Amino acid sequence: MEQGREEEEEELEEDDGGPERALEKSPFQLTAEDVYDISSVVGRDLLQLQLSAGPPLPAALARLQFRIVRVLEMLEALVSESSLAEEQLRLERDSLRRELEELRAAGARGGTGQLSLGPDKMVIDLADPNRPRFTLQELRDVLQERNQLKAQLLVVQEELQCYKSGIISQRRDQTEELEKEATGSSSGTSRDSEEKTIIKRLFSFKHGKGASSRT
Amino acid sequence: MHLVPPVSRDRIISQFPKWYTPEACLQFKEHFHAQVRTACQWSTGTLGLKISKVVVVGDLYVGKTSLINRFCKDNFDRDYKATIGVDFEIERFEIIGVPYNLQIWDTAGQEKFKCIASAYYRGAEVIITVFDLADIRTLDHTKQWLEDALKENEPDSSFVFLVGTKKDLVSDAVCERTELDAIRFANEMQAEYWSVSAKTGENVKQFFSRVAALAFEQSVIKELENSAGHMAQIGTGNLIKLEKNVMEIPEGNTQISLGCC
């Protein structure tokens, strides 16, 4: 196969030996190009026969010419089909080769510390930065914390919107009164007071007292 | 109680929003229950905040997050970002004059998050089961999703909705054909059916208004029943609970073992 391809490439490049060379090739290496070369050679010979016979063209020769064209067409169809199949095989072979190499590489890695695992176990590659690291409980905790923070954020955003739209006076004494009221009337859970501290912080930021004062 | 800005105009509901199809619809009434209207009139000003919990379930990639984002943030992202565990949004309404919140829990469809997300199913006044109109297999799975969500709730305590998403991806003919199946499913699930598109926004607002109105009315009726006919108590703050439990987040369910996923 390889050889056939090389020859074909050579021919395309420098066309040495002329179209006759196609007739010397192994039938299994023929390409569509070769069939066209053969056609031109045979066509030339037929033409010579015609010329030497002189007009009118003998019926037998005409029939032969017709049949030869038909045979050449058939040959062309066969050759193109087999070259397609060949190309497919080639691709398949290459991908199999790659797969095998990967398997070999994996085998080499695993070969050092073979351990047998139960059906529900898996191996974790500690060098992999994307390896699983967190337990389900940790994920649960993180989510819960995120949800609480988001709830607080929503509260703050709403209040901020109130101040922005001027529903509530921005004068500090008033807001403090409101805050006192709010803390007084709430049931005083820790979550409530957490909300208040965030709001307070936002306020002190607004009034230029520095957002970093974590009181 | 914290300060809240006024509810935006398109979240004010005064007429009972209409169903999507009469063939799979939870109720036909066009008005709020007279008793509910009266109760809400009486209580104006003295109320705290009423809130209902909505849980959204369904296969991964069907468009749960997109549906919620279209409604709550009016945006749409064509890139898929899987929800990790759960997320939530809070949407404020004013229904026949009473402030009302929907707490919408967006759960992950990915199998590996199921045991985390299912911890949030409890106490859902509304269960929304979602499927993709362009992927009929996701409709088949809605029954399982519903069953799992119902397991965590009192029998008959939640409204169920079946929602087909990505309406923009299917032709009207395909949509109609799929709706026939979906309506059959909805009836078996005792659910109300809706077809929506988060991309174009088609039916999204109507759908959530309907959810809010049904859940609101139901919770007012429940309060009325609980106060055992003592109508005089309505308006003294008995009707509406404060937002103390706004973030009722499941405690660290230690009894759920790692093996459940």
Ligand SMILES: Nc1nc2c(ncn2[C@@H]2O[C@H](COP(=O)(O)OP(=O)(O)OP(=O)(O)O)[C@@H](O)[C@H]2O)c(=O)[nH]1
């Ligand atoms: N065309 C179209 N695409 C949509 C629509 N809704 C969602 N999508 C797309 O579908 C994909 C999945 O949407 P999500 O909302 O993330 O799906 P999900 O159900 O939240 O998925 P999980 O969080 O993994 O459970 C995204 O790429 C969205 O852009 C829709 O109405 N129309």
Ligand SMILES: [Mg+2]
């Ligand atoms: Mg999601």
